[in-house]
Amino acid sequence: MLNVLLANLPLLLKGAVVTLYLSAASAALAAVIGVAVALLQLYGDPVTRAAAHVYLYVMRGVPLLVLLFAMYYMLPYTGIDVGATAGGIIVIALYFGAFMAEVFRAAILSVPRGQWDAARALGMYGRLLMLIVVVPQALRIAGPPFVNTCIMLVKGTSLVSIVGLWEVTMAGRQIVERTLAPFQVFGGVAAVYFVICYCLSRYGRWLEKRVSYVH
Amino acid sequence: MKLDFNFILRNLPTFLEGAVVTLELSALAILCSLVWGLVVVTARTAPSRALALAATGYIELVRNTPVLVQMLFIYFGSAVLGAPLSGFAAGLLAMTLQNGGYMAEIYRAGIEAVSQRQVEAGMALGMRRHEVMSIVVLPQAIRKVVPPFTNQAIVMIKDTSLVSSISVAEMTFHAKLLTDRTAAAYEVFLTLAALYLAINAIVSAALRLLERRVAIPT
Amino acid sequence: MVAVRGVSKWFGAHQVLKDVSLDVAAGEVVAVIGPSGSGKTTLLRCVNLLEDFQQGEIRVDGEAVGYAGAGAARRRLPERVIARTRSQVGMVFQSFNLFPHMTVLKNVMVAPVRVKKMPEAEARASAVRLLERVGLADKLDAYPARLSGGQQQRVAIARALAMQPKVILLDEITSALDPELVGEVLAVIRQLARDGMTMMIVTHEMQFAREVAQKVVFMDGGAMIEQGPPRALFADPRTERLQAFLKRFREGYQL
Numbered sequence: 001m002l003n004v005l006l007a008n009l010p011l012l013l014k015g016a017v018v019t020l021y022l023s024a025a026s027a028a029l030a031a032v033i034g035v036a037v038a039l040l041q042l043y044g045d046p047v048t049r050a051a052a053h054v055y056l057y058v059m060r061g062v063p064l065l066v067l068l069f070a071m072y073y074m075l076p077y078t079g080i081d082v083g084a085t086a087g088g089i090i091v092i093a094l095y096f097g098a099f100m101a102e103v104f105r106a107a108i109l110s111v112p113r114g115q116w117d118a119a120r121a122l123g124m125y126g127r128l129l130m131l132i133v134v135v136p137q138a139l140r141i142a143g144p145p146f147v148n149t150c151i152m153l154v155k156g157t158s159l160v161s162i163v164g165l166w167e168v169t170m171a172g173r174q175i176v177e178r179t180l181a182p183f184q185v186f187g188g189v190a191a192v193y194f195v196i197c198y199c200l201s202r203y204g205r206w207l208e209k210r211v212s213y214v215h
Numbered sequence: 216m217k218l219d220f221n222f223i224l225r226n227l228p229t230f231l232e233g234a235v236v237t238l239e240l241s242a243l244a245i246l247c248s249l250v251w252g253l254v255v256v257t258a259r260t261a262p263s264r265a266l267a268l269a270a271t272g273y274i275e276l277v278r279n280t281p282v283l284v285q286m287l288f289i290y291f292g293s294a295v296l297g298a299p300l301s302g303f304a305a306g307l308l309a310m311t312l313q314n315g316g317y318m319a320e321i322y323r324a325g326i327e328a329v330s331q332r333q334v335e336a337g338m339a340l341g342m343r344r345h346e347v348m349s350i351v352v353l354p355q356a357i358r359k360v361v362p363p364f365t366n367q368a369i370v371m372i373k374d375t376s377l378v379s380s381i382s383v384a385e386m387t388f389h390a391k392l393l394t395d396r397t398a399a400a401y402e403v404f405l406t407l408a409a410l411y412l413a414i415n416a417i418v419s420a421a422l423r424l425l426e427r428r429v430a431i432p433t
Numbered sequence: 434m435v436a437v438r439g440v441s442k443w444f445g446a447h448q449v450l451k452d453v454s455l456d457v458a459a460g461e462v463v464a465v466i467g468p469s470g471s472g473k474t475t476l477l478r479c480v481n482l483l484e485d486f487q488q489g490e491i492r493v494d495g496e497a498v499g500y501a502g503a504g505a506a507r508r509r510l511p512e513r514v515i516a517r518t519r520s521q522v523g524m525v526f527q528s529f530n531l532f533p534h535m536t537v538l539k540n541v542m543v544a545p546v547r548v549k550k551m552p553e554a555e556a557r558a559s560a561v562r563l564l565e566r567v568g569l570a571d572k573l574d575a576y577p578a579r580l581s582g583g584q585q586q587r588v589a590i591a592r593a594l595a596m597q598p599k600v601i602l603l604d605e606i607t608s609a610l611d612p613e614l615v616g617e618v619l620a621v622i623r624q625l626a627r628d629g630m631t632m633m634i635v636t637h638e639m640q641f642a643r644e645v646a647q648k649v650v651f652m653d654g655g656a657m658i659e660q661g662p663p664r665a666l667f668a669d670p671r672t673e674r675l676q677a678f679l680k681r682f683r684e685g686y687q688l
Binding site for chain 1: 275279280281283284285288291292295374376377379387394400401404407408412415
Binding site for chain 1: 481483512513515516517519520521522523524526528529530531532533534543544547548549589592593596
């Protein structure tokens, strides 16, 4: 039964490594986008705020797959060539960056008013106040929902297989075409995602227990 | 970039044909996961430890694997079993299985959000367990469930685009065909994105209305 | 040290401060009393511009707080200037507002080091000295969540003192405390008063106000109604509103 899986394990694991790489790269980029958009949304001028709003609206309302297709079909016409892998990473990051923006915005807003008051009363303002008082607390609050978004992102990377990028889901499809053993192979693919996502979700729950402050 | 609006208008019927399938699949998947989620949460909170453990395992499994892989598993798996499911059926089944797990957690959070003091207040009035549940807890829990349910519904509508990869002729599928045929990538994908935005805007507006309708006046 | 001149403030159409004027001399302790919603906390928060005000002016040690010019030319000073003023005015809050992600020592050190650019070693020595003074020398490395309310509030006082402020604003600093913890915090304030610290105190503790303040100010409905030395004010209130307030207060006390 599981011979098929064992025989193709090296290929699946290779795919898993690519999935991990795609996930890590796009999660890092998404986090940067998320922080930037959250700050623009909260403290930007009306124009940047409106721009951030449109970005969030589109990312929340359009499927990731459609964005990936759009990237691969439309980009060739613009003459920009970032390569398939980088393109996939950028689209995934843009998509989940919107969710992360929401996470960070909520985290910044949930730093109690009194913390801002206390910092201001001590003569802090602007970047210093954010850096010393708000951001360290917001990051702790954002930890668990950030990890949850990362889980969504890891699962989301499977979609790049539809636009032709090679990672673990694509590897699975190729093996199935050859072996006609979808249960074992896709079961194996699912196991790869499960291991990554389950570890993340345990980590998220651990963070959740650890970070609750008593204000 | 110059958009050819005539092209969009000419092909609108194709898009709408796909939109009908997208909407059908979305509606069915949302309904089925609402019901399946109820089954899962019942098992999850059952007195039987084995049942609760099985339900927890199930929820972890579906939530930590991509719905696309579940679709492929069911679609190609059913073919090997000699009872091939259509792409639509496989997609519906996979989305129900996954989102039923999410819905179960949403229900549970809703029930847990009703404070134990409310339960005690009900019991102090002489209600029995099931009366406390139906009179006190559930009416309050449903109100807490609507906002996260709205989010999940939007996620599901977007996820229906994935069945295009198992040859279901919904919106994204048609869009891709059209691009392959005409190379009018801008027109096609902007229309497609606009249609998804419109569907999601309508659905979330409707659900927000429901949210306001059931809200407890403050 | 603090001069409040004709300050008015509106929240939308609702006027919360009505032409309030008040002086706090150097070394003086002024207590502001009044029913809740009387604007006393808002007034205090105007002194270091945690709240904007639309009319009048406030000076701390001769320097205008928050605004320059008058009438149509009145404009808010840049944040940098306002921050410098705030760094010379200490404030202690009802809900402590200690930074939960920093140790007690760090809470007291952070502003002198980062705002006043005091050398780290000097700030540490001064923080340790201040924490000894409020009786918390053994809690330097504890995080705020581990402390009782009374201990947290004493850290907050040390944090304010660490900036060597010209005046300290105390905003109902015992209201969030369990009754048995009020004493330890008031004892610290009493000591500060004896050391000649200039303080503006918003409080519900009438007994404390009477004992520690040289001047008591009664506010109601956003306006300053009466002010004077505590003995005279409490014994012989001239306005009806203060009489009513004191009567209600005594009756409440007996319950």
